[in-house]
Amino acid sequence: xxxxxxxxxxxxxxxxxxxxxxxxxxxxxxxxxxxxxxxxxxxxxxxxxxxxxxxxxxxxxxxxxxxxxxxxxxxxxxxxxxxxxxxxxxxxxxxxxxxxxxxxxxxxxxxxxxxxxxxxxxxxxxxxxxxxxxxxxxxxxxxxxxxxxxxxxxxxxxxxxxxxxxxxxxxxxxxxxxxxxxxxxxxxxxxxxxxxxxxxxxxxxxxxxxxxxxxxxxxxxxxxxxxxxxxxxxxxxxxxxxxxxxxxxxxxxxxxxxxxxxxxxxxxxxxxxxxxxxxxxxxxxxxxxxxxxxxxxxxxxxxxxxxxxxxxxxxxxxxxxxxxxxxxxxxxxxxxxxxxxxxxxxxxxxxxx
Ligand code: IPM
Ligand code: MG
Numbered sequence: 001x002x003x004x005x006x007x008x009x010x011x012x013x014x015x016x017x018x019x020x021x022x023x024x025x026x027x028x029x030x031x032x033x034x035x036x037x038x039x040x041x042x043x044x045x046x047x048x049x050x051x052x053x054x055x056x057x058x059x060x061x062x063x064x065x066x067x068x069x070x071x072x073x074x075x076x077x078x079x080x081x082x083x084x085x086x087x088x089x090x091x092x093x094x095x096x097x098x099x100x101x102x103x104x105x106x107x108x109x110x111x112x113x114x115x116x117x118x119x120x121x122x123x124x125x126x127x128x129x130x131x132x133x134x135x136x137x138x139x140x141x142x143x144x145x146x147x148x149x150x151x152x153x154x155x156x157x158x159x160x161x162x163x164x165x166x167x168x169x170x171x172x173x174x175x176x177x178x179x180x181x182x183x184x185x186x187x188x189x190x191x192x193x194x195x196x197x198x199x200x201x202x203x204x205x206x207x208x209x210x211x212x213x214x215x216x217x218x219x220x221x222x223x224x225x226x227x228x229x230x231x232x233x234x235x236x237x238x239x240x241x242x243x244x245x246x247x248x249x250x251x252x253x254x255x256x257x258x259x260x261x262x263x264x265x266x267x268x269x270x271x272x273x274x275x276x277x278x279x280x281x282x283x284x285x286x287x288x289x290x291x292x293x294x295x296x297x298x299x300x301x302x303x304x305x306x307x308x309x310x311x312x313x314x315x316x317x318x319x320x321x322x323x324x325x326x327x328x329x330x331x332x333x334x335x336x337x338x339x340x341x342x343x344x345x346x347x348x349x350x351x352x353x
Contacts, residue, residue: 001031001032001033001034001064001065001306002034002036002062002063002064002065003023003033003034003035003036003063003064003065003066003067003301004035004036004037004038004059004060004062004063004065004066004067005019005020005035005036005037005038005066005067006037006038006039006040006056006060006066006067006068006069006092007037007043007068007069008040008041008042008043008068008069008070008071008085008088008279009041009042009043009069009070009071009072009073009085009279009281009284010069010070010072010073010278010279010280010281010284011069011070011279011280011283011284011285011289011342012041012043012068012069012070012071012279013069014284014285014287014289014291014342014343015069015070015275015289015290015291015293015294015342016067016068016069016294017346018291018294018295018342018343018345018346018349019067019291019294019295019297019298020035021346021350022295022298022315022346022349022350022353023035023298025350025353026311026314026353031308031311036059036062036063038055038056038059038060039053039055039056040052040056040068040071040085040088040089040092041070041071041072041085041086041088041089041279042071042072042073042075042076042085042279044056044088045076045079045083045084045085045088049083050083051071051083051084051085051086051087051088051089051091052087052088052091052092052095056088056092057092057095060092060095060096060272061096064270064305064306065270065271065272065273065301065305065306066092066271066272066273067273067274067294067297067298067301068089068092068272068273068274069274069275069279069294070274070275070277070278070279070280071085071086071088071089071278071279072084072085072086072278072279072281073085073279073281073284074281085279090138090139092272093133093134093264093272094134094139096266096270096272097134097266097267098133098134098264098265098266098270098271098272099132099133099134099135099164099167099168099264099265099266099267100130100132100133100167100168100171100264100265100266101130101131101132101133101243101262101263101264101265102128102129102130102131102175102262102263102264102265102300102304103128103129103130103131103243103247103250103260103262103276104126104127104128104129104260104261104262104300105125105126105127105128105129105247105250105251105253105254105260106125106126106127106254107122107123107124107125107126107253107254107255108254108259108319108320108323109123109124110323110324111254111255111256111259111323111332112255113255113334114254114255114256114332114334115252115253115254115255116252117227117230117253121229121230121231122230122231122253122254124231125230125231125253125254126234127230127233127234127235127236127250128175128179128234128235128236129235129236129237129238129243129246129247129250130168130171130172130175130235130236130237130238130243131237131238131239131240131243131244131246131247132160132164132165132168132237132238132239132240132243133240133243133264134164134240135159135160135161135164135239135240136158136159136160136194136239136240136241137156137157137158137159137240137241138240138241139240140156140157140158140159141157142155142157143155143156143157158192158194158195158241159194160194160195160197160198160239162197162201165197165198165201165202166201166204166205167267168237169185169201169202169205169206169237170205171237171265172185172235172237173205173206173208173209173212175235176209176212176234176235177209177211177212179234179235180234181211181212181213182212182213182215182233182234182235183212183213183214183215183234183235183236183237184214184215184216184217184222184233184234184235184236184237185198185199185202185214185215185216185217185236185237185238186216186217186218186219186222186236186237186238186242186246187199187216187217187218187219187238187239187242188218188219188220188242189216189218190218195239198239199216202214202216202237219238219242219245219246222236222238222242222246223245223246223249226246226249226250226253227249227253230250230253247260247262247276248276251276251277255332256290256331256332257276257277257293257331258275258277258289258290258292258293258329258331258332259290259292259293259296259332260275260276260277260293260296261273261274261275261276261293261294261296261297261299261300262274262275262276262297262300263297263300263301263304265304265305269304269305270305271300271301271304271305273297273298273300273301274294274297275293275294275296275297276293277293287341287342287343288329288330288341288342289329289342290329290330290331290332290342290345291329291342291345291346291349292319292329292345292349295315295319295346295349296315296316296319298315299312299313299315299316300312302315314353315349315353317352318349318350318352318353319349321352322345322348322349322352325338325348325352326338327340327344327345327348328340329341329342329345
């Protein structure tokens with residue numbers, strides 16, 4: 001199992017370090033892991049003036065799976081767009097064709113009070129957002145800012161080919177089949193042609209999955225329904241931009257964005273695994289970050305790329321035990337619990353592995 005570790009920026013190095021400790025412990029128990037490290041994002045710009053250097057691309061291509069911390073920081077905001085850390089993330093997704101982004105939002109019962117929603121609204125929440133990751137307005141051309149008739153104009157292009165829609169729809173229908181066979185496709189077909197095509201193609205693909213109950217929802221309504229009654233959803237499939245927004249929204253249903261892992265897969269189940277949160281520069285280097293989303297990303301890696309379900313379960317159960325024992329990082333802390341830092345949370349998970 002060749003795993004490339006790309007710590008990135010901000011809290012990235014601290015959280016991936018905890019993941020490495022878990023992987024080393026599993027290696028000690030016989031899991032055959034081989035780790036290699038690379039630079040991405042701001043740390044790669046600092047060293048190579050490129051957020052996705054050639055060496056990192058090669059490392060990623062040779063690995064079976066990639067674990068990424070987070071990228072970005074205020075010191076890079078003034079750089080030209082192609083030098084910004086976020087471009088490194090977009091480039092690795094595109095270069096390795098990681099088009100299927102799975103973002104589960106699951107509420108641990110112990111954290112029911114950490115959500116800003118009423119506990120009964122979010123209790124037992126377990127939804128999966130399947131976000132298309134290599135198309136849409138994120139990558140569409142033409143794009144830019146230019147002067148037309150004496151004033152600046154900014155423009156981007158929302159574009160999907162039917163084959164891009166079809167392949168993500170298949171991923172979503174298959175994921176739904178493994179859960180409760182309910183799929184909601186989110187679009188904005190009342191306004192945007194691109195998403196009219198989305199809806200048409202999803203309906204065509206649905207014919208191959210008569211056992212899955214498909215529904216459609218407009219994105220503005222979906223944003224509202226996620227807060228009003230999130231448990232009506234099981235699997236949601238949507239495009240790159242709507243998925244970006246709805247997955248941040250869904251994360252807060254679970255109390256903290258610091259809890260949510262993600263997998264971005266290509267057609268061979270090679271994957272890029274990362275917490276869905278960002279680099280949190282304000283708390284970087286202070287041993288304050290919650291490493292659990294990263295540890296849970298390792299468990300997704302074991303499941304999706306390596307088919308090691310039993311080992312994945314060891315990590316998930318260890319995280320549950322640690323939460324049940326009252327350990328909390330600052331982002332999920334409540335009165336009466338035991339406040340711990342990044343490394344101590346790693347210790348606790350290791351101890352329960
Ligand atoms: C995410 C992030 C990225 C995205 C940024 C950092 C480019 O918000 O993974 O959700 O927009 O996809
Ligand atoms: Mg996002």
